[in-house]
Amino acid sequence: MDRHLSPTIDAQWFRPQIDPTVLRDLCTRRNLPAVVSTLLWLLTMLATATLVVTTWGSWWLIPALIAHGVTACGAADARWHECGHGTAFAAQRANDAIYWIASFLLLREPTVWRWSHARHHSETIMVGRDPEIAFPRPPRLWVIAVNLIHLHAGSLALLRICRHGFGKIHPDVASYVPESEHRRVVTEARIFLGLLVLIATLCAVSASVLPALVIGLPAFYGAWVVMFFGATQHAGLAQNVVDHRLSTRTVKMNPVFRFLYLNMNHHTEHHLFPTVPYHRLPDLQTAIADELPVPIPSTWAAYRQILPTLWAQRHNVTHELRPSLPAPLCPPSEDSSPHTPNRLVNVDVVNVDEVTTSTLSPGRMCAVRTAQGEALLCRVTTQDWVLTDALCTHGDARLVDGVLDGWILECPRHNGRFDLRDGTALRRPATVNLNVSNFEPRG
Ligand code: FES
Structure with a gap:
């Protein structure tokens, strides 16, 4: 990071x-x-x-x-x-x-x-x-x-x-x-x-x-x-x-x-x-x-x-406006510790060995559980699947919440961009490359 x-x-x-x-x-x-x-x-x-x-x-x-x-x-x-x-x-x-x-x-x-x-x-x-x-x-x-x-x-x-x-x-x-x-x-x-x-x-x-x-x-x-x-x-x-x-x-x-x-x-x-x-x-x-x-x-x-x-x-620095917030739609998730990466509650994590060709359509991505921990799986085209890091190399943002546009993956937090062909960081503030590898789904 x-x-x-x-x-x-x-x-x-x-x-x-x-x-x-x-x-x-x-x-x-x-x-x-x-x-x-x-x-x-x-x-x-x-x-x-x-x-x-x-x-x-x-x-x-x-x-x-x-x-x-x-x-x-x-x-x-x-x-x-x-x-x-x-x-x-x-x-x-x-x-x-x-x-x-x-x-x-x-x-x-x-x-x-x-x-x-x-x-x-x-x-x-x-x-x-x-x-x-x-x-x-x-x-x-x-x-x-x-x-x-x-x-x-x-x-x-x-x-x-x-x-x-x-x-x-x-x-x-x-x-x-x-x-x-x-x-x-x-x-x-x-x-x-x-x-x-x-x-x-x-x-x-x-x-x-x-x-x-x-x-x-x-x-x-x-x-x-x-x-x-x-x-x-x-x-x-x-x-x-x-x-x-x-x-x-x-x-x-x-x-x-x-x-x-x-x-x-x-x-x-x-x-x-x-x-x-x-x-x-x-x-x-x-x-x-x-x-x-x-x-x-x-x-x-x-x-x-x-x-x-x-x-x-000018005289009371603690004075501030607090907009009233709507009631939460769901209780906070159990893993919401101060150092848990931000996540969308409705994104599922799939076991990597259970991924088949029907798990993702082209242009889609999902979080996967691997022996080494969470990773990100992107189906770039019908034939091209890429396994990469779950977290952005700049901060701690979950890339699954970002944008996949062709071979370009964009981080949801600061719009840093990566080329999934080789992991190259293309756009600041991301300057460190992602690890990428090809992936073969079952079936
Ligand atoms: S956390 Fe991804 S670009 Fe900053």
Whole structure:
């Protein structure tokens, strides 16, 4: 297991019951929704950039900048997030390309944030472990205020990029990014610095700040949009709990907000099942509604609970919101010790010698009991069966709860991916290969 993970990753985090067939359907990746949404985003970003250029020198520049901040920062953040999970497009290269472009627009170092976000999912709002706690307690109001235009967080991000560009890894970053990735962090920081120098040169040559207003500065003047949506995710909710229903919020939002935010208003569902792409999150909510708190009815209603809670936390750091949870559908399983890997209660384990060709259809997988312990059996095609490790090499997640797409197996916790042909770890944060062997079923 990755040495950067703490015991809390192994804790028995709450997972709702869901039929594996339904989950498999919800996890199906498609290019079309993301292609349409991305084209629309790029077009609106181009249109607002044109507005900024054409209104330069007039008062109309102010609404143009607001609109450009919404597209080039607010909407970029949602694309960055979904592509970072690798769930927006079916095509991995498309996810990676948009993730990189959005990372630059937001001044977020791609590799650093990939690892930080994996940690955020493993240890959501665990104080001292989650590097993405947006409102640490007690909240500092001046920091929140200046971060509406990214002054505090953005300055720190720029300083960190400079530091990494000079080959020095920030100690916080070193605590969650493995050493094997440090070289990549330095290279990316140098590329970012080169692009920033290019924008500065364009400004100098044109004797105008206009180029930077279009690319670079939107990360600052559009930061309020990121905060506007982002605060609804976790602010004011419980910290240090192993139940995303208590630390994460789902809010009903209008279609424009959902387009900009890419359905991340279904944030509890996203944390519970990060392998489900954004366009299926409303269906996921329906599938597990019996075990979720009632969604907050509007963004306004969310802020009516967030703002007073943050205000009260200035003097009382233990004050927090606790959504009321539905009664459990079934009692906790007997093996729910703190170090039992997460499992879906409705996944059976089959004895390996009892597996026949009818046990699994192609594209399916199941947990099997072997002499060495539990393993994962995947029927990739009609003829190809692969026996592999039950647990992900990054954390302690049961891979049977993940997604099998052709020869690619995706981990349910951080979307790490493996090629079942030889076990190669294809996608971070998984970097260690799986053991794989061919399998012959009986009959
Ligand atoms: S547990 Fe992190 S990628 Fe599998």
